[in-house]
Amino acid sequence: MELTVLNETQSASSGGCSSSGCGSTDDQLSHLPDDIKQKVHNHPCYSEEAHHYFARMHVAVAPACNIQCHYCNRKYDCANESRPGVVSELLTPDQAVMKTKAVAANIPQMTVLGIAGPGDPLANPERTFETFRRLSQEAPDIKLCVSTNGLALPDAVEELAKHNIDHVTITINCVDPEIGAQIYPWIYWNNRRIRGKKGAKILIEQQQKGLEMLVARGILVKVNSVMIPGVNDQHLKEVSRIVKQKGAFLHNVMPLISEAEHGTFYGVMGQRGPSNEELMDLQDECSGDMNMMRHCRQCRADAVGLLGEDRGDEFTLDKIAEMDIDYEAAMKKRAVIHQGIAEELAEKEKKRAALAAVKVPSGPAADNTHFRPVLMAVATSGGGMINQHFGHATEFLIYEASSNGVRFISHRKVDQYCIGNDTCGEKESALSGSIRALSGCEVVLCSKIGFEPWGLLEEAGIQPNGEHAMEPIEEAVMAVYEEMIATGRLDEAKPENAQISA
């Protein structure tokens, strides 16, 4: 299969849209050739649209790893942390198959099973491939995917192709061994531990070779990169260009997670992660080169459910043992539900197409394209609607409105300030924390909002807006943008507090 060079498609269709956006929420998929779109439309990790409807799960069958990354400490066993590389219980392939069937029967929207660790799946070839082999036979309606650091990838391509895995994620943080040596202190290669630049060079060569081999076999490749300020932040633009050139279909730049209490090398040493603005700027710069993914939630290696939620607790080994799963019956039910979701998505797509025709400002400033783009935060509990109370939002989706339309930028996590207890002394500081998470935004859209946060948001230069409750996000964002143009708000400079600080 030949993959289209994404950049060319982009330029041809829209004259380039790296800085100002190019349409719908789903713009990370809209430029893909139809055959790829077909493969990924119901994969929550690839499609911003699909992730509101379809769920994924990871089974933790792969504890061993063959390299060391400075952002990982290999103590994977933690119930309360939510980040890649962390799981509650390791599973044998047999337990993993049981758990997958149990989840598939109870959460019929679950379409994708991934093996993502907690170590490197391909450094555990027997456990990983045994799980894939059995699932492709016993649960053929589930898509399989795998993520890897790439070191053992070239040797695994043949086997991956056999199990009908059509998506692989490779984490590629660099293409330069000098930079690699600051991220990977050592690798285990040909029965030796190889340190520093020499090890990083081998890892990089294996990643690139693996990427080329997968593309040649027609297996879709997504590339994940961890943005590490002062180490690879500038370099990732080159990584993006190279992996796109070699045929990766999506690039996902994620922020470094480096809390000291996680005990990773970077955490202990005080390496900082990027700010929201730094991450957004880099994603924008990379998107000139290729399709960017912006809705990744950096989930645990045993996550279950929709992105951003984790229902793993409902499917512990003792709970699964008590479930009696008739998979044949479950598959029939799943097919009906998947059909229903497909119809709902098709309906939305139709609406979106109608919206696309009017998405350029049509108000009094229709011919003026000089207005600045505006960032807006949205509180939503899913379904593409503005349907969440400001105080209940654990994350906000950030959209940009401009004369080119509306596009999804990222999600930002916040602490919930409203826990239903007015005597909570932490309330005010947590609220100011959530306001800080909205820096750079000029508007926040939600279904409802309290009096107190309303005032504080206004003081911070962020206009709260509850007028578009239960409306589709993109339409509401564009309506507010047009209103801002009509009322002359965009004739004024951006409010001081909403300025993006570098």
Next chain:
Amino acid sequence: MSLSIIESCVNCWACYDVCPSDAIYDAKPHFMIDANKCTECEGDHADPQCASICPIEGAILDAAGDAINPAGSLTGIPPELMEKAMAEIQAR
């Protein structure tokens, strides 16, 4: 002659898969090496395999009881340069 694993082990399974003598077993609270089976990889590999893949400094001891991967050997930063390295990283 046998290597051993001590309590700083994080049970990551990496050594289990690479041991040529099947000497490592999944025990509580951490993995163990069967002293009767361990050959220190002599005749199989130039370096003992468990100690070549173990990610934790100090977790695997040689027959004399010394750490095969002492402090600083896996991060690449010797203890005396730790402060300097930390300052450099925090300046990023």
